[in-house]
Amino acid sequence: DIVMTQSPDSLAVSLGERATINCKSSQTILDSSNNKNSLAWYQQKPGQPPNLLIFWASTRESGVPDRFSGSGSGTDFTLTISRLQAEDVAVYYCQQYYTTPRTFGQGTKLEIK
Amino acid sequence: QVQLVESGGGVVQPGKSLRLSCAASGFTFSGYGMHWVRQAPGRGLEWVALMSYDGNYKYYSDSVKGRFTISRDNSKNTLYLQVDSLRTEDTAVYYCAKDKSRGYNYGPNDYWGQGTLVIVSS
Numbered sequence: 543d544i545v546m547t548q549s550p551d552s553l554a555v556s557l558g559e560r561a562t563i564n565c566k567s568s569q570t571i572l573d574s575s576n577n578k579n580s581l582a583w584y585q586q587k588p589g590q591p592p593n594l595l596i597f598w599a600s601t602r603e604s605g606v607p608d609r610f611s612g613s614g615s616g617t618d619f620t621l622t623i624s625r626l627q628a629e630d631v632a633v634y635y636c637q638q639y640y641t642t643p644r645t646f647g648q649g650t651k652l653e654i655k
Numbered sequence: 656q657v658q659l660v661e662s663g664g665g666v667v668q669p670g671k672s673l674r675l676s677c678a679a680s681g682f683t684f685s686g687y688g689m690h691w692v693r694q695a696p697g698r699g700l701e702w703v704a705l706m707s708y709d710g711n712y713k714y715y716s717d718s719v720k721g722r723f724t725i726s727r728d729n730s731k732n733t734l735y736l737q738v739d740s741l742r743t744e745d746t747a748v749y750y751c752a753k754d755k756s757r758g759y760n761y762g763p764n765d766y767w768g769q770g771t772l773v774i775v776s777s
Contacts, residue, residue: 543717580762582762582763582764584700584764586700590769591750591752591767591768591769591770592692592700592750592764592767593767594755594763594764594765597755597762597763603765635699635700637700637702637763639761639762639763642702642705642714643702643714643715643716643717644690644702644705645702646699646700646701646702647699648699649699649700
């Protein structure tokens with residue numbers, strides 16, 4: 543199975559500042575059919591299901607604010623929230639959809655400092 | 656708009672069974688792969704199973720293989736998860752989730768239900 547490892551486990555950032563969450567896959571997740579990495583980012587707020595933010599490592603889902611961006615290649619990926627807002631407090635998960643079993647990172651809890 | 660509504664959860668003793676359902680609306684259900692993902696209380700997300708759009712292919716996590724069965728009825732726009740031989744570690748909220756890609760292409764999960772809680776306890 544592909545292991546997804548996120549860092550840090552928790553993060554406190556001031557409002558208006560940048561938040562950066564990392565995700566590392568144990569092997570390549572590059573889809574050779576389109577040369578894109580099969581990596582998604584989800585946001586989960588308390589009591590709610592996950593919400594898709596980013597797919598193909600850097601493509602923003604429709605309706606997601608542009609302060610959210612994804613980057614990375616190979617086995618290292620990053621989710622960046624450029625100007626943290628109060629409503630961004632949540633747990634963030636990366637997921638590889640390159641193969642089954644689909645696997646998620648352990649989650650990163652983002653709080654306001 | 657896309658809606659996924661799970662049902663069938665509850666409190667059940669170890670070794671017993673349940674059938675979870677997910678009623679889908681707002682999209683062409685028969686065109687997309689569908690997933691079950693679970694989340695134990697206070698824990699992270701764990702992918703459970705995937706069924707292809709036409710029901711011809713099924714994939715499972717090792718932790719549920721042989722005990723859980725995913726199925727779908729495209730005439731009823733409904734996804735199912737038969738959960739047998741339940742263990743205490745199966746206690747979780749079970750979400751159904753739509754695949755973003757059509758046909759046999761599989762992508763991330765763009766829509767999720769609110770989940771149904773399964774508690775396995777004696």
